Amino acid sequence: xxxxxxxxIALLGRTPASLDAFLRELPxxxxxxxxxxxxxxxxxxxxxxxxxxxxxWMPRAKxxxxxxxxxxxxxxxxxxQVKESQGKSLGQLLDAFARVRAxxxxxxxxxxxxxxxxxxxxxxxxxxxxxxxxxxxxxAAHDLxxxxxxxxxxxxxxxEAVGPWxxxxxxxxxxxxxxx
Amino acid sequence: xxxxxxxxIALLGRTPASLDAFLRELPxxxxxxxxxxxxxxxxxxxxxxxxxxxxxWMPRAKxxxxxxxxxxxxxxxxxxQVKESQGKSLGQLLDAFARVRAxxxxxxxxxxxxxxxxxxxxxxxxxxxxxxxxxxxxxAAHDLxxxxxxxxxxxxxxxEAVGPWxxxxxxxxxxxxxxx
Numbered sequence: 246x247x248x249x250x251x252x253x254i255a256l257l258g259r260t261p262a263s264l265d266a267f268l269r270e271l272p273x274x275x276x277x278x279x280x281x282x283x284x285x286x287x288x289x290x291x292x293x294x295x296x297x298x299x300x301x302w303m304p305r306a307k308x309x310x311x312x313x314x315x316x317x318x319x320x321x322x323x324x325x326q327v328k329e330s331q332g333k334s335l336g337q338l339l340d341a342f343a344r345v346r347a348x349x350x351x352x353x354x355x356x357x358x359x360x361x362x363x364x365x366x367x368x369x370x371x372x373x374x375x376x377x378x379x380x381x382x383x384x385a386a387h388d389l390x391x392x393x394x395x396x397x398x399x400x401x402x403x404x405e406a407v408g409p410w411x412x413x414x415x416x417x418x419x420x421x422x423x424x425x
Numbered sequence: 426x427x428x429x430x431x432x433x434i435a436l437l438g439r440t441p442a443s444l445d446a447f448l449r450e451l452p453x454x455x456x457x458x459x460x461x462x463x464x465x466x467x468x469x470x471x472x473x474x475x476x477x478x479x480x481x482w483m484p485r486a487k488x489x490x491x492x493x494x495x496x497x498x499x500x501x502x503x504x505x506q507v508k509e510s511q512g513k514s515l516g517q518l519l520d521a522f523a524r525v526r527a528x529x530x531x532x533x534x535x536x537x538x539x540x541x542x543x544x545x546x547x548x549x550x551x552x553x554x555x556x557x558x559x560x561x562x563x564x565a566a567h568d569l570x571x572x573x574x575x576x577x578x579x580x581x582x583x584x585e586a587v588g589p590w591x592x593x594x595x596x597x598x599x600x601x602x603x604x605x
Binding site: 264322378 | 431432435436438439440442443444445446447448450451452454455462525530549551552555557558559560561563565567568569570572573574575576577580582586587588590592594595596597599601603
């Protein structure tokens with residue numbers, strides 16, 4: 246297995262436990278707070294990660310291996326988790342994330358991907374041609390984008406409270422860099 | 426106890442376990458990589474958190490309660506961890522962080538701070554007058570700033586690898602917002 250892929254699998258394997266340790270025992274107001282308007286909370290992020298885990302990464306990887314560029318990926322629904330999370334507690338979502346992530350990584354390892362597999366190409370509905378290597382790198386970078394967003398959401402409550410220390414706190418200056 | 430303080434203590438209590446779950450089992454190249462030049466790695470961040478835990482937050486809180494504005498805080502050494510971390514493994518630093526954070530939170534709880542205590546003022550060597558409430562909010566926001574930085578450092582390796590997906594990944598657009 247290529248070293249970058251081993252690193253990616255290692256990172257992907259740590260996200261559920263890290264989020265669990267951070268979020269499960271926090272008071273609910275903290276995990277439901279957002280950055281105002283229709284922005285996301287920690288709860289929304291975990292729901293989104295579960296939904297992406299089920300509908301995005303491995304289904305697309307398998308589509309590349311099976312159909313190459315001849316079949317375009319299903320579009321990813323960025324709000325797909327709203328319906329699916331309904332009525333679920335944060336603890337249930339964290340459990341689901343750990344379960345589905347572990348199953349996906351088992352499936353990924355079992356593919357025993359070789360260098361030539363990683364160069365195989367698929368068709369993204371908006372981005373055009375992408376490779377399997379790019380998809381797998383994006384899976385990990387997507388986790389990290391949401392950890393980055395999560396730290397910013399949790400820091401939001403302290404924007405005023407820190408007083409003059411805001412000058413030293415990078416996270417309070419982050420306005421986000423994309424829709425997520 | 427004020428609700429914001431309860432929330433701050435809850436957040437501060439979760440950081441060590443969350444970092445442990447994320448970092449302890451990662452391959453060493455991942456925890457030692459940085460963003461180039463003399464920027465920080467995950468290892469550096471954990472060392473910095475241990476150092477700040479020992480020299481910054483509770484010592485300053487106690488100085489406010491004891492001396493108010495009449496004594497200026499010791500300057501915080503932003504590179505103080507370099508010497509202290511020398512020869513220590515990441516696992517040892519994670520253990521130290523968990524231990525010293527737990528001890529500090531026990532000490533903070535034992536102070537049983539009331540609203541009037543939180544309004545007490547101290548003297549920061551660069552920022553001037555600050556309150557105990559601001560110091561405690563900054564303690565939590567400082568954790569979050571370094572979680573924010575950590576996600577960006579870990580994502581650094583994927584800047585090129587994600588190909589066209591970089592358009593969707595906020596963390597890859599983050600250039601940091603301060604020296605840390």
